[in-house]
Amino acid sequence: MKGIVFTEFLELVEEQFGIETVDKIVSESNLETGGVYTAVGTYSHKEMFSMVAKLSEIKGIAVPDLLEFYGKYFFGVLAKSYPQFLREKGLFSFLETIDNYIHPEVLKLYPDAELPSFSTVRDGDKSLLLTYKSSRKMAHFAMGLILGASEHFETKIDVQKLTENQDGEVVEIKIDILE
Ligand code: HEM
Known part of the structure; x- marks a missing residue:
């Protein structure tokens, strides 16, 4: 890391x-x-x-609460360091670019970075299901990053963990836009 x-x-x-x-x-x-x-x-x-x-x-x-709090803060650090990745217009399109664009670009800069993988499925305009996969089991950190991103995009959301498998290596996260 x-x-x-x-x-x-x-x-x-x-x-x-x-x-x-x-x-x-x-x-x-x-x-x-x-x-x-x-x-x-x-x-x-x-x-x-x-x-x-x-x-x-x-x-x-609790550890998950600390990881989430830290993730929210860390989004601000990333946003300051990498403004070039924040050109997307909305929260969901931004979240959809992490796995196929942002994290691969991060890997080019730092070949030894350890990054999770994500898949996303939209459910209408206001709901996104994001599946987190990583042996580092940091889904709560991801949830904090998502909350940080929602503040950046000025979009009120609810973030929930739906399922957790392989001791936290595979986690389904549901994001609902509230307004
Ligand atoms: C500006 C956007 C972003 C950039 C530049 C970025 C970059 C990074 C970097 C540099 C790391 C550390 C890698 C290492 O320590 O080896 C990281 C880790 C991580 N990122 Fe991103 N990230 C971004 C957005 C996000 C968002 C919005 C999420 C949540 C969906 C996310 C999920 C994660 C997670 C969970 C980790 C911890 C490693 C793991 O779980 O395996 N990232 N990211």
């Missing part, structure tokens, strides 16, 4: 909970890196899970 995912996570933890919490999760999560990341480096996604689990334990917030 790219370093930017780690550096921004620690940034958000500091902003929300203070530097003491950053120090605590870094020192108590048994990290091979010791919690030192550079934005361009690549690190095991297991370190992210260790830190999220530790944060969950310390703050009493």
